[in-house]
Amino acid sequence: MTPIRKHFRSSSEFAPAPHYRLLPLRFGRLDQRRYIVTNDVGEYVLLSRDELSALVERRLPTDSELYRALKARHFLFDEDSDCALDLLALKYRSRADQVANFTGLHIFVLTLRCDHSCRYCQVSRQLESATSFDMQQEHAELALEFMFRSPSPNLKLEFQGGEPLLNFKLLRWIVERALDLNRTHRRRLQFVIASNLANLNDDVLAFAREHEIYFSTSLDGPQDLHDAQRPRPNRDGYERTIRGIERIRAAVGPSFVSALMTPTQTSLGCVEQIIDEYVARGFHSIFLRSLSPFGFAVRNRLTGGASTDAWLAFYQRGLQRILDVNYAGYPLREEYSTILLQKLFSPRGSNYVDLQSPAGIGIGALVFNYDGSVYASDEARMLAEMNDHSFRLGRLGVDSYDAMMTSDALLDPLASTLLESSPMCSDCPYLPFCGADPVFHQATQRDPMGHKAFSGFCAKQMGAISHLLTRLEDDPHARRVLQSWV
Amino acid sequence: MNDETIGAFDGRQIRVMIDLRSYRLSAVKKAGYRIAARCTLILGSPLEHDLPVTFTFKPGTDGSTANEAVRAYFQELLDQELRESVVEETAPLRALILAQAFSRTDLIRRG
Numbered sequence: 001m002t003p004i005r006k007h008f009r010s011s012s013e014f015a016p017a018p019h020y021r022l023l024p025l026r027f028g029r030l031d032q033r034r035y036i037v038t039n040d041v042g043e044y045v046l047l048s049r050d051e052l053s054a055l056v057e058r059r060l061p062t063d064s065e066l067y068r069a070l071k072a073r074h075f076l077f078d079e080d081s082d083c084a085l086d087l088l089a090l091k092y093r094s095r096a097d098q099v100a101n102f103t104g105l106h107i108f109v110l111t112l113r114c115d116h117s118c119r120y121c122q123v124s125r126q127l128e129s130a131t132s133f134d135m136q137q138e139h140a141e142l143a144l145e146f147m148f149r150s151p152s153p154n155l156k157l158e159f160q161g162g163e164p165l166l167n168f169k170l171l172r173w174i175v176e177r178a179l180d181l182n183r184t185h186r187r188r189l190q191f192v193i194a195s196n197l198a199n200l201n202d203d204v205l206a207f208a209r210e211h212e213i214y215f216s217t218s219l220d221g222p223q224d225l226h227d228a229q230r231p232r233p234n235r236d237g238y239e240r241t242i243r244g245i246e247r248i249r250a251a252v253g254p255s256f257v258s259a260l261m262t263p264t265q266t267s268l269g270c271v272e273q274i275i276d277e278y279v280a281r282g283f284h285s286i287f288l289r290s291l292s293p294f295g296f297a298v299r300n301r302l303t304g305g306a307s308t309d310a311w312l313a314f315y316q317r318g319l320q321r322i323l324d325v326n327y328a329g330y331p332l333r334e335e336y337s338t339i340l341l342q343k344l345f346s347p348r349g350s351n352y353v354d355l356q357s358p359a360g361i362g363i364g365a366l367v368f369n370y371d372g373s374v375y376a377s378d379e380a381r382m383l384a385e386m387n388d389h390s391f392r393l394g395r396l397g398v399d400s401y402d403a404m405m406t407s408d409a410l411l412d413p414l415a416s417t418l419l420e421s422s423p424m425c426s427d428c429p430y431l432p433f434c435g436a437d438p439v440f441h442q443a444t445q446r447d448p449m450g451h452k453a454f455s456g457f458c459a460k461q462m463g464a465i466s467h468l469l470t471r472l473e474d475d476p477h478a479r480r481v482l483q484s485w486v
Numbered sequence: 487m488n489d490e491t492i493g494a495f496d497g498r499q500i501r502v503m504i505d506l507r508s509y510r511l512s513a514v515k516k517a518g519y520r521i522a523a524r525c526t527l528i529l530g531s532p533l534e535h536d537l538p539v540t541f542t543f544k545p546g547t548d549g550s551t552a553n554e555a556v557r558a559y560f561q562e563l564l565d566q567e568l569r570e571s572v573v574e575e576t577a578p579l580r581a582l583i584l585a586q587a588f589s590r591t592d593l594i595r596r597g
Contacts, residue, residue, distance in 0.1 A: 023576060024576040024583070025576070040583070056572055085579070086586065088583050088587075090587070092583060453520060454522070
């Protein structure tokens with residue numbers, strides 16, 4: 001029999017050294033004078049190069065304030081640290097808990113038909129009359145069956161298009177059928193319609209009120225900008241959207257409608273006007289999104305010009321405007337920053353599916369396309385519209401749940417893009433605040449992991465997090481507002 | 487690393503010699519990966535403790551840009567070397583923390 005000692009390291013290897021012992025940490029430059037040091041659970045400190053060297057070389061005086069701060073935030077432990085490792089393990093488990101919950105977001109693409117002709121459209125819309133691009137009820141039934149195989153206690157059904165209200169009959173059927181099936185499954189269901197609201201009517205509103213359905217709409221900014229970017233016959237897209245927002249607030253409730261903006265080269269230059277429009281329309285949140293490298297956006301060469309640097313300038317100016325709005329007494333939250341702040345300050349991090357490691361594809365979100373295909377994310381089906389089917393997991397009615405969820409199309413990119421084992425990411429101090437984005441890197445580099453030195457996603461994340469940290473650390477007024485968003 | 491071991495920019499490349507007693511090979515490679523958008527590193531065979539490294543730049547790169555990239559590389563190399571020592575020291579602890587974190591999960595039963 002093999003002695004047990006051969007399989008275990010000596011307990012002395014885990015004991016603190018006479019002075020102190022380092023806990024796992026990562027670091028990098030925040031700016032010319034400061035380094036950011038983080039650990040696996042998202043704690044961070046800013047140090048000078050000398051302080052960092054002193055920490056690593058164990059030259060820190062144990063009676064210094066810095067030593068106490070580093071010890072309190074789990075960057076080192078000593079003989080007085082009773083439960084440093086247990087605490088870290090507990091915090092790590094809390095942050096990773098959502099992985100065990102598995103798929104929560106299920107997107108139903110009810111149709112590719114749309115009445116708008118947005119220049120940046122990412123899903124290759126079809127004409128309003130092209131009903132062959134509608135999802136059929138048989139596929140919807142199979143999709144619901146598929147969805148309830150997820151062990152997640154919270155299931156969100158998001159209806160997308162094209163314009164999903166152009167297939168409202170099926171939307172209504174899916175909601176009622178899901179509620180019916182849920183009498184057995186007993187999950188917490190939430191319904192969201194992602195719509196331009198141009199086809200909103202009394203029937204839709206009554207149905208939404210009855211089932212507490214949320215609406216997510218597009219508002220790109222002031223009327224001129226919105227209508228230029230989201231053309232519609234009669235150029236009345238903006239009017240219809242604004243009227244729709246007001247009707248939902250009145251009929252369903254003020255919190256049942258939110259809006260998203262999509263940036264273009266034009267809008268990158270007028271972030272202040274976009275934010276002012278959101279305030280004027282009574283919104284208390286705005287998501288300063290970056291443009292995805294998919295669909296008509298690529299064909300119209302909108303991604304090349306809207307470079308990461310330009311987007312970062314847009315984000316920084318936008319954040320300043322939003323802070324100013326808050327200073328003036330109007331509460332307004334920026335959603336991308338909020339996700340990052342949750343990762344910085346919340347014990348559970350953020351459940352935003354696009355910033356997870358392992359990536360959120362498949363295990364955070366799934367897409368049932370109008371034609372019965374199942375994709376690992378919304379961006380994955382956008383990629384498929386560009387003839388890259390890398391993340392197509394299978395087809396409803398043909399491939400089983402087990403086959404799709406254990407397919408190479410899902411497991412290979414999940415395994416190969418874990419940040420903890422990706423070059424550059426594995427020792428990046430921003431790892432706890434970031435995520436893997438295999439679909440973005442497949443789209444831009446034809447490789448799910450991607451080389452981060454060439455990655456627009458990486459540059460965007462690094463730039464935004466650095467800026468946010470700088471505002472938090474150097475501006476007490478900004479810090480107060482930013483922390484209130486978590 | 488001292489100035490004598492950094493060659494001049496010849497319009498396309500800069501050749502340097504890195505002392506492997508000061509920097510781990512893994513740190514040399516990782517630092518090179520990080521600056522891949524600025525230049526490509528070609529590692530030669532080590533001679534005793536000296537590793538010949540050639541920094542190759544895109545056509546049209548000027549001398550000051552090239553020299554700045556090499557300076558940034560060595561700054562990054564210092565950080566990377568420090569990271570390697572931290573990882574080496576804390577790797578067993580990280581494994582222990584992760585093992586403890588997931589010791590009471592029911593991932594298998596959930597599946």
